[in-house]
Structures are given as structure tokens and as C-alpha cells.
Amino acid sequence: MKAIGYKKAGPIDAQNALIEFEADTPKLRPHDLLVEVRGISVNPVDVKVRAGQSPESGTKIIGYDAAGVVHQVGSEVSKFNVGDEVFYAGDITRPGTNAELHAVDERIVGKKPKSLGFAEAAGIPLTSITAWELLFDSLGVEEGGGNGESLLIIGGAGGVGSILTQLANKLTQLTVVATASRPETIAWVEKMGADHVINHRESLVEQLKSLDIQPRYVAALTGTEGHFSAIIELVKPRGHVAFIDDPETLDIKSGKPKALSFSWEFMFARSMFETDDIDQQHKLLNRVSEFLDDGTLLSTVNRNFGELSVSTLTQAHREQESGRAIGKNVLDGFTN
Structure with a gap:
């Protein structure tokens, strides 16, 4: 062949x-x-x-x-x-x-x-499996659940972010905040159903404060090392952060005062x-x-x-x- x-x-x-x-x-x-x-x-x-x-x-x-x-x-x-x-x-x-x-x-x-x-x-398939497992397995959100809570998706215009935004929008009651930085990616993320779009090239902390949103859940899909301190500052106490990228180093001790949970999603784990x-x-x-x-x-x-x-x-x-x-x-x- x-x-x-x-x-x-x-x-x-x-x-x-x-x-x-x-x-x-x-x-x-x-x-x-x-x-x-x-x-x-x-x-x-x-x-x-x-x-x-x-x-x-x-x-x-x-x-x-x-x-x-x-x-x-x-x-x-x-x-x-x-x-x-x-x-x-x-x-x-x-x-x-x-x-x-x-x-x-x-x-x-x-x-x-x-x-x-x-x-x-x-x-x-790959992006939908990743997004589904991240939302429902890693973060532990229940279908139909999440009322009054928010999900921050860092990297909303990529393949995983695109389907994750839709799953959270359609199958949960979460408020979805997704990041994008260019006019075309902002338009795409809006099309996917994000409730709010913010720019990952600017301060995530300031932008979410201006929206009066403190997310309980964070999906860190890209650039985790650069955004990690902001994630720790932003997420609610006892919140949950899930990653799919491969940061060289990640010191999660800073999440202890808020009793945060951290998870990695890797969709090949089940088959491997x-x-x-x-x-x-x-x-x-x-x-x-x-x-x-x-x-x-x-x-x-x-x-x-x-x-x-x-x-x-x-x-x-x-x-x-x-x-x-x-x-x-x-x-x-x-x-x-």
C-alpha cells in the first residue's frame, strides 16, 4: 500500500x-x-x-x-x-x-x-476526544452542570479549543471565556459559542477582572508556562486546572494556598x-x-x-x- x-x-x-x-x-x-x-x-x-x-x-x-x-x-x-x-x-x-x-x-x-x-x-476525532475528556473526566464537570461557574479556555481558536468551547456551551451551564488575539481568530471563537473573548497577549487578570469573572475551571491548551502565574491568581479557591501542552517546568506548589487541583489530558492514554x-x-x-x-x-x-x-x-x-x-x-x- x-x-x-x-x-x-x-x-x-x-x-x-x-x-x-x-x-x-x-x-x-x-x-x-x-x-x-x-x-x-x-x-x-x-x-x-x-x-x-x-x-x-x-x-x-x-x-x-x-x-x-x-x-x-x-x-x-x-x-x-x-x-x-x-x-x-x-x-x-x-x-x-x-x-x-x-x-x-x-x-x-x-x-x-x-x-x-x-x-x-x-x-x-482527536480534538473532540481531547476536549470531551478534559471537560468531563479531567475537570470533572457534569453534563448539564456548572450553573453559576465559569471556564477559561486559553487558546480558543485551535482545534481543541474550538470543540471544547462548543461542548461547554451546549452541554453544560458554564460561562465560557476563551482567548484569541487576531480579528479572524476572535471571530472564529465567537462563532464557536464563547460567551466572552479575551486576548491572551494582554493581561488575563485585568481582562477577567473587568468582566467580574473568577473561573472555577481553566483549560490551559497552549503557552501554559507563560500564563501560569496569571492562572494561579485568577482561579477560584478549590478550582481545577487542566493542561494539554508540554511545559518544560511547572511549579504547582503555588496552587497549594487555594487548594487547587491539576490534571493533564492525554487522549492516547486509554489506547496506550x-x-x-x-x-x-x-x-x-x-x-x-x-x-x-x-x-x-x-x-x-x-x-x-x-x-x-x-x-x-x-x-x-x-x-x-x-x-x-x-x-x-x-x-x-x-x-x-
Whole structure:
């Protein structure tokens, strides 16, 4: 099968940063689906892995979002049949989705939204799983709960921020404050349903004071080190802060006087460790699919780079690395 990957970690503009090659068709484990990939997306994790993790041997295929059609099923598969249309975010410990065919555990796969094409559907899983787990698992907010409380989302225009804003707006009673700094990102965050938009390049403390808002919950999606002192000052006593980025250092002792709770959200944890509740991702993706089909949630896809190739995938990686991506960027699968 055709696939795109890399042999050596480094910058996207390096020679042969990404290459097309022939790879073996994946062998299925008992719970696996073999999916004919029709659409993929690019996430921050794609560029982090490509830039910083050299393959142990050979060529590494990345890509952690896909939508496609089930081509074959493993011996213990019970949730899907050949021909079903699916979407999912995959498993970081296994070969990725930048290929014609991809093997994935059915317990982390959802039914593709009927209202979206394959490429657009591929832009949803990783960010929706991350946002869902962050809001309901890490922060512990209950669906329908949060009345009288606020959530601060730092990095509201990115993929996770876009879907997190919607989930909090539609499924809880929280007041949602999200950050954005450019006219186009402010407009995007407003479209996603934020109650208030503030600028993360200015004082978060002063802006929230002017709104008379003290959040109980903070989703620190980007730039955590630079914003950490402000977060500690802002959040309510006994509040909760959840992170998804990778700060070099983080001294959480300053949160002790307020008895704060801190959590990391990493959506690959369930698949990496095959946790007892691994099928929660199957269940939540099915709910997200239904919400997209009934209009409860809006697609967060903002750009399609076209058919998957070394050239188009390189462009998408470059855009992701620029820090100026709004929502999600996607690509169609290889042409058969």
C-alpha cells in the first residue's frame, strides 16, 4: 500500500522531511478494523512526533485522525461490519493514518457523521476526544452542570479549543471565556459559542477582572508556562486546572494556598494502556457524530489541503507549525 512517513526527525523544510513509500498492509489484532482511509487531518502531535522522534528503524508513518470505510475486521470485532463508514483518532503507539489502509482498535472508533464528507469528518476525532475528556473526566464537570461557574479556555481558536468551547456551551451551564488575539481568530471563537473573548497577549487578570469573572475551571491548551502565574491568581479557591501542552517546568506548589487541583489530558492514554474503560472513546465519538448530524455541534474544519501527497501534507504540517492555524486542517485520502 502507499504511505507517507519520515526516516529522520527534523524541520518540515528539511530535504525528504516526508517521503512516499510502499508499506506492508497492516496485520489485524482481534479487536482491529482495517480501514480504507478516505480522509485525514493534521494535529500538533503530528508535527511534534515528526520533528522530535526519529524512527527506531525504517520509515515511520504518522497521522492520528482518519475517516474511511471498514475493509476487513478482526476475529473479535463486534461493533462494526465491512462497509461501515467510521472516524477515529488512532493510537500513538501504532503506525499512523497517512496511508491507504490503517489498522485500528474498534473500541476507539466511532460511526462517521452522515452530514460530513470523509475529509471533514477526519478533522473531528482527536480534538473532540481531547476536549470531551478534559471537560468531563479531567475537570470533572457534569453534563448539564456548572450553573453559576465559569471556564477559561486559553487558546480558543485551535482545534481543541474550538470543540471544547462548543461542548461547554451546549452541554453544560458554564460561562465560557476563551482567548484569541487576531480579528479572524476572535471571530472564529465567537462563532464557536464563547460567551466572552479575551486576548491572551494582554493581561488575563485585568481582562477577567473587568468582566467580574473568577473561573472555577481553566483549560490551559497552549503557552501554559507563560500564563501560569496569571492562572494561579485568577482561579477560584478549590478550582481545577487542566493542561494539554508540554511545559518544560511547572511549579504547582503555588496552587497549594487555594487548594487547587491539576490534571493533564492525554487522549492516547486509554489506547496506550488498554484501560478497562477504553471503549469510552467509541461511545463519546458516537455521541459527537450524532451532535454533528443534528446541528448541536459545528464542524471545526477550516481548510482542506486536497489529495494526500508529500507536497500537500508538507503544506499542512508547515501551516500547523506556524502557530496560526484556525480550527482544523484536513486532507483527502490517496486517490485509488
